[in-house]
Amino acid sequence: MKKQYILGLILLCGGLFSCSSGVKNQADFDVIPLPQEVQTASAGDFVLSNNTVIAYPKGNDAMKRNAEFLAEYIKEQTGKNVQLTDEIPSSGAIVLSLGLDNANKEAYHLEVTKQQITITGATEAGVFYGIQTLRKTMPVAEGDVLFPSTVVNDYPRFSYRGVHLDVSRHFFPADSIKRFIDMLALHNINRFHWHLTDDQGWRIEIKKRPELTTIGSKRAGTVIARNSGEYDNVEYGGFYTQEEARDIVKYAQERFITVVPEIDLPGHMQAALAAYPYLGCTGGPYEVWKQWGISDDVLCAGNDETLKFIEDVLGEIVDIFPSEYIHVGGDECPKVRWQKCPKCQARIKALGIKADDKHTAEQKLQSYIIGYAEKFLNSKGRKIIGWDEILEGELSPTATVMSWRGSEGGIEAAKLGNDAIMTPASHLYFDYYQTIDTENEPLAIGGYVSVERVYSYEPVDQSLTADEAKHIIGVQANLWTEYIPTYSQLEYMELPRLAALSEVQWTLPAKKNYDNFLQRLPQLISIYDLKGYNYAKHVFNVKAEYITDYVDNSIKVVLSAIGNSPIYYTLDGSEPTEKSQQYSDTLSLKESCILKAITIRNNKKSDVLTEKIDFNKATAKPLTLLQPINEKYKFNGEYTLVDGLSGTPNYRTGRWIAFYKNDMEAVVDLKQETSIHKAWVRTYVEIGEEILDVRSISVLASDDGKTFKELKTEDFPPVTSKDKNGIYTHELEFNSVNTRYVKIIAKPEYKIPAWHWGNGRPAFIFVDEIGIE
Numbered sequence: 001m002k003k004q005y006i007l008g009l010i011l012l013c014g015g016l017f018s019c020s021s022g023v024k025n026q027a028d029f030d031v032i033p034l035p036q037e038v039q040t041a042s043a044g045d046f047v048l049s050n051n052t053v054i055a056y057p058k059g060n061d062a063m064k065r066n067a068e069f070l071a072e073y074i075k076e077q078t079g080k081n082v083q084l085t086d087e088i089p090s091s092g093a094i095v096l097s098l099g100l101d102n103a104n105k106e107a108y109h110l111e112v113t114k115q116q117i118t119i120t121g122a123t124e125a126g127v128f129y130g131i132q133t134l135r136k137t138m139p140v141a142e143g144d145v146l147f148p149s150t151v152v153n154d155y156p157r158f159s160y161r162g163v164h165l166d167v168s169r170h171f172f173p174a175d176s177i178k179r180f181i182d183m184l185a186l187h188n189i190n191r192f193h194w195h196l197t198d199d200q201g202w203r204i205e206i207k208k209r210p211e212l213t214t215i216g217s218k219r220a221g222t223v224i225a226r227n228s229g230e231y232d233n234v235e236y237g238g239f240y241t242q243e244e245a246r247d248i249v250k251y252a253q254e255r256f257i258t259v260v261p262e263i264d265l266p267g268h269m270q271a272a273l274a275a276y277p278y279l280g281c282t283g284g285p286y287e288v289w290k291q292w293g294i295s296d297d298v299l300c301a302g303n304d305e306t307l308k309f310i311e312d313v314l315g316e317i318v319d320i321f322p323s324e325y326i327h328v329g330g331d332e333c334p335k336v337r338w339q340k341c342p343k344c345q346a347r348i349k350a351l352g353i354k355a356d357d358k359h360t361a362e363q364k365l366q367s368y369i370i371g372y373a374e375k376f377l378n379s380k381g382r383k384i385i386g387w388d389e390i391l392e393g394e395l396s397p398t399a400t401v402m403s404w405r406g407s408e409g410g411i412e413a414a415k416l417g418n419d420a421i422m423t424p425a426s427h428l429y430f431d432y433y434q435t436i437d438t439e440n441e442p443l444a445i446g447g448y449v450s451v452e453r454v455y456s457y458e459p460v461d462q463s464l465t466a467d468e469a470k471h472i473i474g475v476q477a478n479l480w481t482e483y484i485p486t487y488s489q490l491e492y493m494e495l496p497r498l499a500a501l502s503e504v505q506w507t508l509p510a511k512k513n514y515d516n517f518l519q520r521l522p523q524l525i526s527i528y529d530l531k532g533y534n535y536a537k538h539v540f541n542v543k544a545e546y547i548t549d550y551v552d553n554s555i556k557v558v559l560s561a562i563g564n565s566p567i568y569y570t571l572d573g574s575e576p577t578e579k580s581q582q583y584s585d586t587l588s589l590k591e592s593c594i595l596k597a598i599t600i601r602n603n604k605k606s607d608v609l610t611e612k613i614d615f616n617k618a619t620a621k622p623l624t625l626l627q628p629i630n631e632k633y634k635f636n637g638e639y640t641l642v643d644g645l646s647g648t649p650n651y652r653t654g655r656w657i658a659f660y661k662n663d664m665e666a667v668v669d670l671k672q673e674t675s676i677h678k679a680w681v682r683t684y685v686e687i688g689e690e691i692l693d694v695r696s697i698s699v700l701a702s703d704d705g706k707t708f709k710e711l712k713t714e715d716f717p718p719v720t721s722k723d724k725n726g727i728y729t730h731e732l733e734f735n736s737v738n739t740r741y742v743k744i745i746a747k748p749e750y751k752i753p754a755w756h757w758g759n760g761r762p763a764f765i766f767v768d769e770i771g772i773e
Ligand code: ACM
Pocket: 331, 332, 387, 404
């Protein structure tokens, strides 16, 4: 309500301005990422017109380039041609200058008065971010722009604001990489982590090792879908020459982005082994891998040739890339070859490496290889970043840890006094699906990372002291490209999640607010549209929140849309139009239905939200769990089981809750004596993730909720290698009885069978719904 009132005032003011000055288009400082401090002032409004000039300090090329960027943005967004000058005019100018006294080198101060707009930076980079902010305040519309008198004081929360891109699984040519860098700049991102090598293709020219590209950059085909076993048999390849890479480094530098190259070692090296088979433990032959996954064939850690190879490659990498940090990978390096390799075992012996209760000898051998690469890079004045596996074994005090398997690696590193960059898959892997409705999405690796989930990420764990927290130097999102064959799809996976990321990286947590972010998003999207970026539009669809009301036994549905755009819905499965019922208040559902809803924004219909809500005798009834839900997969808790909603084949969406190392034991209160003859449990199975089906289900009845009598128990066989992943509904029928309380017990597998790599461990069960009929 309050928001609408403020919006009304702004519109009114806008109207007044246009009367007095004839300026229709007004700048709005509600930008993304949100600056630390934006204050309205009373020094008069600035009008940007064809007479405006941009002034920069004489003789400073970087500042001249900054001025050119701003002029280009103004031209693109408003059609205005502003001139550049290195003399400071008395009025009508946007003045770019240095000299802001701020310890944060990327800080800037922006001030709008009637005479001028000034952007003063602590460095040229600070000025660049001031320009990015100013650019994002302007509407995309032809004409003069009125800037209300404003003061902005801004600086980033984190110094390392990264985005990673894998160009091995799929290759994107140099022009696409430049377009990518422009997209990063729009989001105030200052590190481009370029994952240049992997099992499926080596993508950077190394002059001393020409076969890395003549052989290692090409694979004979690519597996279809998710390692289906079928291949397209189409040769796939591509690499960047050193000249192209240098040109990209320069292009990025001009936009204050540092390119951090990654040479992933000692694992993920099969493409290099295809070129130089003697670098592998078995000697090959090897092919550039045509499928996805983690290859067992890695660099032989016992061979001196491997050390020479590392020096040859990294020696040229430091020549191409001036970055202080060089990423040396270190992730997902299987040790099966090393365990059997005489050379690797001889190295373990020669180095006196001994396994201990924390790490195997082979893990420590990996530390030796990473340490070797680090010493070489240190000798060239550089530092290493490695994936969080480099914590296994010995970690040098100067290595920076990139925490990807969760936040734990980053927390551990910070506690050890090492720097860390947070990029947990759970929140920042942009190769994951961004919506629950995966059936209508391009094939992705799996997972679920919505814009809201990205936005919710807090990189500094509460367990860290203030001194430890200083070691969390940054945040990064990663894009692995197994399932991203085109650049257009790459943009779709990045946007608008990059917008959410940019606020995690830049804005102080006290200022972050997801609803407010969504209100600011359309202004940024207008620049996406201008640039022709392919972005995902899920955030513009109707959002539904479901609440189980066990008091009046209904499912409450709250619908919302960005900017409070009108929502129309149906409950009979018919397609909603603007003639359908308009949503005004929470829906209260008491019987099965198909909810469909759209919103209309700028005369455009959103995608249709579709949700089947199924009622049975347990739905929206009071429910008690006698054994706990697994903390990691608790989501909205026990009422998930009786909310009438179905899960999709994806266990991370919140539709499924998990039980681990204990049973699911649920008691439903039917609230009055009720005749029942059937109960069911719906499970999700993903065998590779140790999410197995139930081993038994029991149904019990009680009149007082205390003493239960068994109605039926059914046992299920252990998982076999022939079983399929998917959703299973297990129904138990019994002679009909009248009862008030029903207990359903589902037992997970407590000992995974020997054929499975989880042999002997307990398995998860995931349940989205239980039913009573
Ligand atoms: C990774 O995702 N393997 C770092």
